[in-house]
Amino acid sequence: MTTTLSSDSVPTVATLERAAHASLFRRLLRNPTGIGSLGFLVVVVLAGAFAPLLAPHDPNKASANDILAKPGGTYLLGADGSGHDILSRLLFAIRPTIEGAALAVAVAAAIGITAGLVSGYYGKWFAGAASWVASLLMALPGIVVLLAARAVIGPSLFGTMFVFGILLSPAFYRVVHAAVAAVRQELYVDAARVAGLSDARIISRHILTVVRAPAIILAAGVAGIAIAIQAGLDFLGLGDVSRPSWGGMLTDAFTNIYTAPLQLWWPSLAIGLTCMALALLANSLRDELERSEKPKRRRRRRPAAPAAPAPAGSAAVQHEPVVPGDQPAAEPGDELLQTRALAVGYDQPDGSVTMVVHDVSLTVRRGEVHGLIGESGSGKTQTAFAIMRLLPAGGRIVAGNINVEGDDLATLSEKAMTRLRGAKIAYIPQEPMSNLDPAFTIGSQLTEPMRIVLGLSKAQAKQRALELLERVGIPDPQRTYDAYPHQVSGGMAQRVLIAGAVSCKPDLLIADEPTTALDVTVQAEVLDLLRDLQAEFGMGLLLVTHNFGVVADLCDRVSVMSAGRIVETGPVRSLFADPRHPYTKSLFAAILEDAEPRGPLVTTEAGR
Amino acid sequence: MTDRLLDIDNVEVEYPARGFRGTPFKALKGVTLDILPGETVGLVGESGSGKTTLGRAVLGLAPVTGGAIRYKGRDISHLSRAERRTLSSDIQVVFQDPYTSLNPALTIEAILTEPLTVRKVSRADASRRVRELLDQVHLPADAGDRLPREFSGGQRQRIAIARALALDPQLIVCDEPVSALDLSTQARVLALFKEIQERTGVAYLFVSHDLAVVRHLSHRVAVMYRGEIVEWGDGDQVTARPEHPYTQRLLLAAPVPDPVAQEQRRAERRRLLENQREQDAQAGAIA
Numbered sequence: 086m087t088t089t090l091s092s093d094s095v096p097t098v099a100t101l102e103r104a105a106h107a108s109l110f111r112r113l114l115r116n117p118t119g120i121g122s123l124g125f126l127v128v129v130v131l132a133g134a135f136a137p138l139l140a141p142h143d144p145n146k147a148s149a150n151d152i153l154a155k156p157g158g159t160y161l162l163g164a165d166g167s168g169h170d171i172l173s174r175l176l177f178a179i180r181p182t183i184e185g186a187a188l189a190v191a192v193a194a195a196i197g198i199t200a201g202l203v204s205g206y207y208g209k210w211f212a213g214a215a216s217w218v219a220s221l222l223m224a225l226p227g228i229v230v231l232l233a234a235r236a237v238i239g240p241s242l243f244g245t246m247f248v249f250g251i252l253l254s255p256a257f258y259r260v261v262h263a264a265v266a267a268v269r270q271e272l273y274v275d276a277a278r279v280a281g282l283s284d285a286r287i288i289s290r291h292i293l294t295v296v297r298a299p300a301i302i303l304a305a306g307v308a309g310i311a312i313a314i315q316a317g318l319d320f321l322g323l324g325d326v327s328r329p330s331w332g333g334m335l336t337d338a339f340t341n342i343y344t345a346p347l348q349l350w351w352p353s354l355a356i357g358l359t360c361m362a363l364a365l366l367a368n369s370l371r372d373e374l375e376r377s378e379k380p381k382r383r384r385r386r387r388p389a390a391p392a393a394p395a396p397a398g399s400a401a402v403q404h405e406p407v408v409p410g411d412q413p414a415a416e417p418g419d420e421l422l423q424t425r426a427l428a429v430g431y432d433q434p435d436g437s438v439t440m441v442v443h444d445v446s447l448t449v450r451r452g453e454v455h456g457l458i459g460e461s462g463s464g465k466t467q468t469a470f471a472i473m474r475l476l477p478a479g480g481r482i483v484a485g486n487i488n489v490e491g492d493d494l495a496t497l498s499e500k501a502m503t504r505l506r507g508a509k510i511a512y513i514p515q516e517p518m519s520n521l522d523p524a525f526t527i528g529s530q531l532t533e534p535m536r537i538v539l540g541l542s543k544a545q546a547k548q549r550a551l552e553l554l555e556r557v558g559i560p561d562p563q564r565t566y567d568a569y570p571h572q573v574s575g576g577m578a579q580r581v582l583i584a585g586a587v588s589c590k591p592d593l594l595i596a597d598e599p600t601t602a603l604d605v606t607v608q609a610e611v612l613d614l615l616r617d618l619q620a621e622f623g624m625g626l627l628l629v630t631h632n633f634g635v636v637a638d639l640c641d642r643v644s645v646m647s648a649g650r651i652v653e654t655g656p657v658r659s660l661f662a663d664p665r666h667p668y669t670k671s672l673f674a675a676i677l678e679d680a681e682p683r684g685p686l687v688t689t690e691a692g693r
Numbered sequence: 694m695t696d697r698l699l700d701i702d703n704v705e706v707e708y709p710a711r712g713f714r715g716t717p718f719k720a721l722k723g724v725t726l727d728i729l730p731g732e733t734v735g736l737v738g739e740s741g742s743g744k745t746t747l748g749r750a751v752l753g754l755a756p757v758t759g760g761a762i763r764y765k766g767r768d769i770s771h772l773s774r775a776e777r778r779t780l781s782s783d784i785q786v787v788f789q790d791p792y793t794s795l796n797p798a799l800t801i802e803a804i805l806t807e808p809l810t811v812r813k814v815s816r817a818d819a820s821r822r823v824r825e826l827l828d829q830v831h832l833p834a835d836a837g838d839r840l841p842r843e844f845s846g847g848q849r850q851r852i853a854i855a856r857a858l859a860l861d862p863q864l865i866v867c868d869e870p871v872s873a874l875d876l877s878t879q880a881r882v883l884a885l886f887k888e889i890q891e892r893t894g895v896a897y898l899f900v901s902h903d904l905a906v907v908r909h910l911s912h913r914v915a916v917m918y919r920g921e922i923v924e925w926g927d928g929d930q931v932t933a934r935p936e937h938p939y940t941q942r943l944l945l946a947a948p949v950p951d952p953v954a955q956e957q958r959r960a961e962r963r964r965l966l967e968n969q970r971e972q973d974a975q976a977g978a979i980a
Contacts, residue, residue, distance in 0.1 A: 272794035276856065279752050280808035281781025284774070290807070294798050460875035461846075604739035604902065609946035609962065631876065634948030637955040658952045675880035676950050677905040682929040686732045686912040 112373045119369035122362040129359055133179025140173035144329045153345045162351050165337050171351055174329040178355075181328055182312055185246040189311035190304050192250025197257020198300060202288060204258075205265025212262070219255035227252050231318065240325050242315070249314060253307050260299045268295045302370045309363035316356045331356050402665045404655025420488070421625040422449040422472065422593055427485035427495075429464070429471045438483065441467045443649045445485070449593065454619060454626040456636040456657070459646035460672075465629045468646070469595050472627070473510060474502050489593065508538045511586035515598040517578035521570035528566035531585050538589040553584040557614055576607035580614065587618055594619070597629045612638050633676060637661060645669045698765065698864060698896050699751065701726040705759030706746050720746040722920040723760065728864065733890065733897040735911030735928060737904055737943070742917040744900045748866045751898060752786055753777045764864075781811065785857035789869035791849035795841040801827075801852055802837035808859040826855040830885060847878035854885065864896045871906060883910055904947055908932035916940045938969050 113119040132139060141161065147168045154164035162171040200219075204212035230252060231245055238244040268274065268291065277287045318324050319332025326333060331352045338348040429442035442464040449455040459465040470476045472487055474494060487494040489509065494502065506512075514520040521530060531553070532546035541549065547566070554562035557580040570578060579599065586594055599615065600608040616639055619626050628640060636643050636657065644654040645666065653666040664670050706721040720743045728734045738744040749755035750770070751762060757770040769780060785808075788794040795804055805826055806819045814822070824834050830851040841849055850870060857865050867886070871879040887910060889895065901907050907914055907928070914931040916924040916939065924937040935941050945962035949955045 271796075272788040272790060273796045275752075275754055276786060276788065276794055276853075277807060278754065279781060279784070279786045280856070280860075281778040281811040282807065283778070286810075290799075291796055460877065605904075606739065606942055606946040609948070612948070613959075632948070633876075633950030634955065637950050637952045638948040638959065661950070661952055672876055673950075675877040677880065677883075677909045678949055678951075680905075680909050682908045682932060683733065683910055683912055684929060685927055686729060 113369060116369045116373055118365050119373065122365040122369065125358065125362045126366065129179060129362075130183060132176055133183055136173075136176040136180060140170070140176045142170035142173045144169060144173040144177040146170075153341060153348075156347065163345070163348060165334065165348060166341050166345075167337070169329075171334070171348065174334055175331070175351055175355055178329045178331050178334065178352075181242055181325075182315060182331060182359075185242050185315050186308045186311040188243055189246040189250040189253060190308050192247055193253035193307055194257050194300065194304060196251060196254035197259075198261050198296065200254070201258045201261025202265055202292065202296070205262045206269055206284070206288060206292065208266070208269075215258065216262070219258045222252055222255045225252065227314070228317075231314070232323065235318070235323050240323065242325050242328075242330075245318060245324075246311065246315065249311060253310070256303060256307060257300065260303055261296050264296050264299055265292055268292055298370075298374050302367050302374070305363050305367035305370065309360040309367075312356065312363070313360050316352075402653040402655075402669075404653075404659040404663075404665070419450045420448050421451045421453075421490070422447070422627065423488045424448075424468075424472065425486050425488070427468065427471060427487060428483040429467050429476065429480060430483040431479045432481070440483065441480075441649050442471065445646075445649075445651055447644060447651065447654075449625045449627050451592070451625055452619075452623045453642060454616075454628060454640045456640035456643035457627060457629045457646060458631065458633065458636055458643060460631060462648075463646040464649035465646045466597055467649075469597050469627065469629050473506060473512060473595060474499075475512075507534050507589050507591070509591055510593045510595060511589065511591035513579075513582055513586050513594065513596040513599045515601050517575055517582050517602065518570065520582060521578060523570050525569075526566070527568055527570060527573070527581050531566070531581070531588060534585065535588050549588065550584070553588055554581070557581070557584045557618075558610070559584075576603055576611065579603060579607075579611055583611070583614060583618070587622060587624070590622060591624060593625045593627065595627045595629070598631070599628070600635060601630070601632070608635075615639060633661075633672070634678075645672070696730065697727045697763075698730045698732075699728040699898070700763040700766075701747070701751070701760075702763065703760035704747070704750060704757055704762060704770070706743075706750050706755050707758040708756070720755070720920055721750065724917075724920075724922055725760075726915055726922065726925065728896050728898060730863065731890065731894040731896055732913065733899050733911045735907030735914040736898060736900045736917060737902065737907050737914060737932075738917035739902060739943075741919075743920040744902075744917045745868055747917070748786075748868045748898060748900045751864075751866055752784065753780075778811065781808065782860040783863050785860065785862040785865045787850070787853050787857050787865060787867045787870045790873055791846050791853055792873075794853050795849055797841055799840075800837065801839055801841070801844075804841070804852065805837070805856055805859060808856065812860070822859065826858055829858060829889065830855045845878075846874050847882055850874060850882050851885065854882075854889070858889065858893075858895075861893070862895060864898065867897050867899045869901055870899075872901065872903065879906070886910060904932050904944060916943070941965055942969070 113123065141159075148164070149168055151160065151164040151168045153166060154160050154168070156163040160170050160172070162175070165171055165174070200215045204215040227249070231249060234248040235245055238248075271291075274287060274291055277291060282290070315324070316330070316332035316335065319330040320335045320339075322333075322336060324330055324332060334352040335349070335356075338345070338352060342349060424445055424447045427442060427445040427447070428440060430438040430440045433439055445464075445468055447455070447457070447468070457465045457468065467476070467480070470480075471482055472494065474482075474497075476482075482495045485495065489505070492501075492505070494505070497505070521527065528547065528550060531550040532543070535541050535546040535549060536543065539546075551562045551566060554565055559565050559577060559580055565573060565577065565581065573581070579602075583599075596615070600611050603611060612635065615626070618624075628635070630636060640657050642655065643657050643660055644651045645660075645668065646652070647668045653660065653664065653669045660669070664673055701724060703723045703725050704721055705719065705723055708718045708720060710717045724743070724747055726734065726747075736744045736747060746755050750757050753769070753772060760770070761768045762770040764780070764783065769777075772780070802820070802823050805823045809819045809822060823837050827834055827836050832848065832851055832855070836844075836852075841852070844852065853870075870886075871882050874882060883906065886897065890897065897910070899907060899910055911928040913926060914928045915922050916931060916935070916937065918939045924931055924935060924940045931940065932944070935944055942962075942965065945958055945965055949958055
């Protein structure tokens, strides 16, 4: 009944690929270098194709009267040492040049892409053998091989270009192998295997699409090299002398360099401009593929206060401490960190600003653990980064202020901010591994900040680092001190980062999902450690997390964020016992901990 | 019981050594498990415990070096690629990461018709089936024309579930399908898993590191630790009153979202660790 819908409403893979291709092509046309180089190449190809119509003379007709004729008159660009018309020879040389280059590219691509696909997809012994052969081919001196090949197969343009194509195939092999090996790890390739697709189908559907773009870029570059090499061989007189060629014309002009120096220009320009156009085309193709539009840099300015300046805190539901055992309410003068109407935005390429944090007013008191909880995209991490003034490129504090002991971090100079980080504010990241530099030992990464911030000597800093490592529960501090980050586990790396964060005795510690990347048993240990250290050093801790269990375990007060705003804030026990805001309630409803277990399978329901 | 859907019998998986003189890595050391038709078996463990490897072994994506995996009595642990393909309509998968499990260059319709193309389904039927599938996972019918990047994590996971359902499988291996999702999204996707099971009678092998998630969805639960199953049985018993010391540690390590209860759990956990350390010390003294 729905047959009428089918044929045109189902986009096939082919049309999708065409769409992707077309958009790249369209973007290329908007790129000035791209359109320029492409336009030039189109003109060259057309001139070559219609050379018999365009050329004013027979390129092989030598006229003894016109040897080295000056440009102008019958011979627009002059005549060469044998009395041939230079313009006609230039035009007639285009076709073999391009055909030769195309042959080299085709051979290189056919061998390289096939081998790259097979070795990237199947790996194993073929990958080993293929990469060995590729290395061997790359190590061969190309021009020597071409000379030897020419000696065997004679002065054939296509023969030489075929051999050159083989020599160039490793370039394609490497690029394709890398792309395929990467995409081979993708889960959607596994899913396709489980779905029962054959290898041929998986390669054509999922893998060729990834390979296409880099292969096209490479082909443009390789074509340029092939044209240059071809001209070189012809210049040496190793090409087919019976046909006009740019390299051959260069030889002729070279012999007459003193009598007619101008003649050297024409073939040189033809070779140079064509190769340059191909190289530029390859570059602009790559630029268009990798383009990530950069937002316009704008000076940070302080706009007038937000349009409707809400009284601080009015947006968020506040809790009075109603449950016994909760931390007492605010004691004025005890605030360590206080943000007021903080707003964070990202500059867009079109000049607008996308707001990710609105009107956030947050207070962390001395010695308090404050949880900032929300789902992904709620703006909790952006708030934390804004406080440290470490927002990613394009992000900036649009409005509001951040008070830490009398300083407004929103307006502080970058220099003063650098002094503050580490000394007064420290940070524990989510991914311990990516926050340690793999090139340095853990010891050197721990001691460096202490030497700069606290002014300790090398020996003192090492002493303190070892103490700290022991304090955070690392069994063999000296060994970890000497180790590189990849030699320790994720849980150990997080302990190292915690040791680093507290090393300069900060007043405020900002922890961004500090246990999310860890296993639960390790998480429990790290939470214990954070609790002990916080009590020992009397730090304020701002804990960014999405996990209500972590908040329940560690926090004194909590603020719930949603869509860039704090919707509810209060002491942990009161807020957990009696969430007021509908969003907080919906989050609590989604918690599975109190949910009924599924129970055993009722067998009468089994089967269909 | 003879009517088991899947029978995992003393399975070992060993990855070949890396490099010339490396030692091979044994990811599974003799795992035994079974799944009944229409049942959810939860598989809990920490990273590196081998739970994902077991799922991949069932799917034919990990090298089984010992034991057998029997699907309806037939050993499927050493099938050729061609034989494996015929199983695709019986065993399917939903992966953890909804961002890399869908090809970003293909439309949702192309992704969902992928499994159908193997069966030589006509275009009209395939298109109808796609709309049925989207409806089953509660996505709008026009979702088919869009690309994966236009969907949120939870919606993408729904698409992955729809792809797994395309061939009406008997068993779906779910590898941490909700751990990349937000709390509220997670609850909705889990409800969808449950609803689909109740309607179609499909069985799940549900791999997760989260005891609460597994408890919510599983009829029976297995706990893995270092390539072995340390505890296996009724879901409620394993997740609420575990007997094995490792499962006890795992349970008490997960923080409860209630400050009062969590304080108790923290104390319990400290006591348990203390006891286990003492027992270990005694065992060491005796030996």
